[in-house]
Amino acid sequence: MDKGFNELLQHWKSQKGNVIPLLQKTQELRGYLDREDMEAIAEVTGKSPAEIYGVATFYAQFRFQPSGKHTLKVCHGTACHVNGADGLDLALKTELGIEPGETTEDGEFSVERVACLGCCSLAPVVMLDQEVHGRLTGDRLKKVIRKAGT
Amino acid sequence: MTQVLVGLGSCGIASGARAVYDTLQQELSRRKLPFSVSVTGCIGACHREPQIEIRTEDGGRYLYGDLDSEKTLKVVEEHLVGGKPVEEYLIPPDYPYLAKQKKIVLVNSGVINPESIDDYLAADGYAALRKAITEMSPEQVIQEIKTSGLRGRGGAGFPTGLKWSLARANAGAKKYMVCNADEGDPGAFMDRSLLEGDPHTVLEGMAIGAYAIGADEGYIYVRAEYPLAIKRLELAISQAEDRNLLGSHILGSDFSFEIHLKEGAGAFVCGEETALMASIEGKRGMPHVRPPFPAERGLWGAPTNINNVETLGNVAPILRMGASAYAAIGTEKSKGTKVFALAGKIKHGGMIEVPMGITLREVIFGIGGGIQGDKKFKAVQLGGPSGGCIPESLLDVQVDYDSVTATGAIMGSGGMVVMDETTCMVDVARYFLSFTQSESCGKCTFCRMGTKRMLEILERITRGEGKMSDLDQLEQLAVKVKISSLCGLGQTAPNPVLTTLKYFREEYIEHIQNKACPAKHCRALLRFRVIEEACTGCTLCAKVCPTQAAAGERKAVHHIDQALCIKCGLCFEACRFDAIEITTGAVAAEAAATGVEA
Numbered sequence: 001m002d003k004g005f006n007e008l009l010q011h012w013k014s015q016k017g018n019v020i021p022l023l024q025k026t027q028e029l030r031g032y033l034d035r036e037d038m039e040a041i042a043e044v045t046g047k048s049p050a051e052i053y054g055v056a057t058f059y060a061q062f063r064f065q066p067s068g069k070h071t072l073k074v075c076h077g078t079a080c081h082v083n084g085a086d087g088l089d090l091a092l093k094t095e096l097g098i099e100p101g102e103t104t105e106d107g108e109f110s111v112e113r114v115a116c117l118g119c120c121s122l123a124p125v126v127m128l129d130q131e132v133h134g135r136l137t138g139d140r141l142k143k144v145i146r147k148a149g150t
Numbered sequence: 151m152t153q154v155l156v157g158l159g160s161c162g163i164a165s166g167a168r169a170v171y172d173t174l175q176q177e178l179s180r181r182k183l184p185f186s187v188s189v190t191g192c193i194g195a196c197h198r199e200p201q202i203e204i205r206t207e208d209g210g211r212y213l214y215g216d217l218d219s220e221k222t223l224k225v226v227e228e229h230l231v232g233g234k235p236v237e238e239y240l241i242p243p244d245y246p247y248l249a250k251q252k253k254i255v256l257v258n259s260g261v262i263n264p265e266s267i268d269d270y271l272a273a274d275g276y277a278a279l280r281k282a283i284t285e286m287s288p289e290q291v292i293q294e295i296k297t298s299g300l301r302g303r304g305g306a307g308f309p310t311g312l313k314w315s316l317a318r319a320n321a322g323a324k325k326y327m328v329c330n331a332d333e334g335d336p337g338a339f340m341d342r343s344l345l346e347g348d349p350h351t352v353l354e355g356m357a358i359g360a361y362a363i364g365a366d367e368g369y370i371y372v373r374a375e376y377p378l379a380i381k382r383l384e385l386a387i388s389q390a391e392d393r394n395l396l397g398s399h400i401l402g403s404d405f406s407f408e409i410h411l412k413e414g415a416g417a418f419v420c421g422e423e424t425a426l427m428a429s430i431e432g433k434r435g436m437p438h439v440r441p442p443f444p445a446e447r448g449l450w451g452a453p454t455n456i457n458n459v460e461t462l463g464n465v466a467p468i469l470r471m472g473a474s475a476y477a478a479i480g481t482e483k484s485k486g487t488k489v490f491a492l493a494g495k496i497k498h499g500g501m502i503e504v505p506m507g508i509t510l511r512e513v514i515f516g517i518g519g520g521i522q523g524d525k526k527f528k529a530v531q532l533g534g535p536s537g538g539c540i541p542e543s544l545l546d547v548q549v550d551y552d553s554v555t556a557t558g559a560i561m562g563s564g565g566m567v568v569m570d571e572t573t574c575m576v577d578v579a580r581y582f583l584s585f586t587q588s589e590s591c592g593k594c595t596f597c598r599m600g601t602k603r604m605l606e607i608l609e610r611i612t613r614g615e616g617k618m619s620d621l622d623q624l625e626q627l628a629v630k631v632k633i634s635s636l637c638g639l640g641q642t643a644p645n646p647v648l649t650t651l652k653y654f655r656e657e658y659i660e661h662i663q664n665k666a667c668p669a670k671h672c673r674a675l676l677r678f679r680v681i682e683e684a685c686t687g688c689t690l691c692a693k694v695c696p697t698q699a700a701a702g703e704r705k706a707v708h709h710i711d712q713a714l715c716i717k718c719g720l721c722f723e724a725c726r727f728d729a730i731e732i733t734t735g736a737v738a739a740e741a742a743a744t745g746v747e748a
Contacts, residue, residue: 016431016450017412017430017431017432018432019432019433020412020413020415020429020432021412021413023415024374024413024415045432054434055432055433055434058417058434058435058436058591059415059416059417059435060415060416060417061374061415061416062415076336076585077336077337078336078337078493078494078531078534078565078567078581078582079336079337079493079494079499079567080336081336081578081581082494082495082567082569082573082578083494083495087718087719087720090696090716090718090720091720093696094696114375115334115336115416115418115585115589116334116335116336116337116338116339116375117375118160118333118338118339118342118375118376119160119161119164119196119339120337120338120339120491120493120494120499120565120567121161121196121197121491121492121493121499121500121501122161122164122165122196123493123494125164130377131163131164132160132163132164133164134161134164134165137723138720138723139694
């Protein structure tokens with residue numbers, strides 16, 4: 001077990017309600033959750049691996065496969081939906097050849113569908129890594145992706 | 151000294167406010183100008199971002215909107231150096247969007263620096279907390295909140311003072327005060343804006359509530375999708391601890407209160423209070439039967455009180471202004487103001503705060519400026535996936551808990567999404583149901599499976615494969631899902647379907663009987679066709695078409711191969727000569743099925 005992960009386990013070990021923060025911090029560290037890490041979390045929290053896996057799969061935030069270098073979160077909130085978020089999914093499909101939930105073969109981009117990013121007055125929006133891009137069209141989104149990919 | 155404030159909320163940043171901020175900093179230091187630049191939250195006029203405000207020594211306030219780097223340089227040159235405001239970029243004080251609001255909760259948002267506790271203190275911050283713990287008993291605080299008539303702003307409208315008195319009445323050495331900032335409704339961003347713009351007001355409200363119910367520990371459960379809100383809350387908590395406004399023996403009294411931040415992990419159902427508590431405890435966020443209510447047995451078995459962000463944002467202002475002054479605002483049963491996130495096909499979107507009792511028409515047309523592109527208003531959606539769609543005939547309904555509920559929608563947490571003639575109401579119902587269906591935790595059978603069956607029916611109708619009997623079936627299922635679900639998610643999930651069936655039934659019938667989508671939204675029912683007389687053969691449609699359905703020789707009329715067309719609409723958007731026509735109805739359906747262009 002590596003040092004960073006071990007420190008994390010020790011830090012959270014005796015705190016109440018530590019399961020979700022541990023999963024979040026582990027994913028932050030690794031990019032995703034693998035079986036071994038979840039088993040280690042089960043051990044320090046005194047729960048069964050099945051319980052940990054049950055919690056992890058319940059929440060949309062957790063991934064069980066590595067994601068691409070860049071993550072595109074396409075907002076499907078109400079405002080984005082009525083302002084054409086479906087069109088953005090189509091544009092992504094033609095540009096990157098992948099559907100929400102998938103990662104490009106070269107590992108550059110992952111596309112996710114999210115419920116609402118809370119930037120409704122700029123709808124439709126997409127979050128590329130930590131940055132929100134608003135008032136998008138299929139064409140403008142393609143430009144954003146090409147810029148990030150270079 | 152003249153002050154320059156840059157609005158750095160999420161919406162502002164997404165519109166390019168960082169570039170404006172950087173340009174401003176660079177330009178001021180390059181010219182060695184002695185102005186202080188500070189950061190503020192969102193003033194709510196998201197449609198005019200990025201914004202800066204210049205405050206002069208003599209009390210002058212100038213708000214600039216729609217800025218970019220170039221315009222910022224001009225403002226520096228002409229206003230800050232030359233002393234002459236740049237009229238063309240100014241947002242005037244009588245701008246209806248701002249002038250018609252009534253700010254109580256958002257009074258500091260976009261005005262003070264949310265990262266500075268001194269700014270908040272200068273705006274009378276923590277005075278209400280000081281007053282509560284030094285001059286009032288917990289019972290007096292609760293009585294004050296009861297007198298104010300404050301009701302929960304998370305959606306259900308439960309009286310806050312009563313909730314607190316229930317939590318206070320339960321014996322127990324250990325109690326918890328929880329702030330629900332798991333703003334899950336798509337189309338709602340009130341909590342995000344308040345937390346980003348004025349985090350201390352929420353902390354102060356929580357501390358006052360904790361004092362009232364007798365809690366010494368609190369949690370804020372905030373969505374992980376709101377990184378800026380989380381960062382500002384963390385900062386605000388540590389600042390308040392440093393000043394002894396949180397922590398042990400607050401302001402030298404016997405009252406101690408500690409706040410922890412919990413990041414949600416993306417589950418809509420965690421907005422429900424029992425599910426939220428399960429999530430804080432580190433479990434799957436599934437609701438449980440009430441009773442026991444959280445006030446009796448909540449977090450880790452201790453009495454727990456849960457309030458929404460906006461509710462808590464009202465607490466300190468009530469104590470500052472006095473309960474009776476607060477109760478003078480609003481209607482008989484709904485007091486104070488309500489914050490709404492105005493979005494969708496509205497001309498002027500953003501976050502607004504209005505007195506209860508205002509009509510929907512005044513909000514949408516008076517404040518929001520009407521519909522984008524002056525299209526025709528069709529409906530306004532209130533309350534997100536738990537709410538409903540209100541048609542034009544009901545626009546004069548007052549905004550208060552009871553009047554909105556009477557329409558079949560709910561007040562909800564404050565998402566207000568405006569829809570125009572290009573929005574398909576069947577698709578809106580399908581959209582909300584696909585959301586609640588995928589967010590159902592699966593505990594109750596009717597919520598888990600009933601919503602799935604309802605969704606299948608709606609999908610069928612939007613594909614033009616519906617039957618008239620589907621409408622009865624939808625209504626029957628809706629009632630069953632409502633009465634057989636444990637928590638608010640399932641109990642309200644059918645509302646978008648029921649309200650659209652009630653007010654827009656003819657649109658469902660069009661889809662079923664005529665295979666037509668009047669709003670021209672449902673792709674399966676559309677056909678894209680080139681108007682030969684208008685086509686110049688510019689090849690643009692062929693270039694953007696992802697499936698080579700649109701094709702033709704340069705300078706010759708193009709055609710769309712119906713068998714290849716996936717109806718993405720890119721050609722329609724791209725055409726500069728209005729030469730692409732969208733039709734819907736029986737002819738379109740037939741053409742799509744046979745691949746022959748009529």
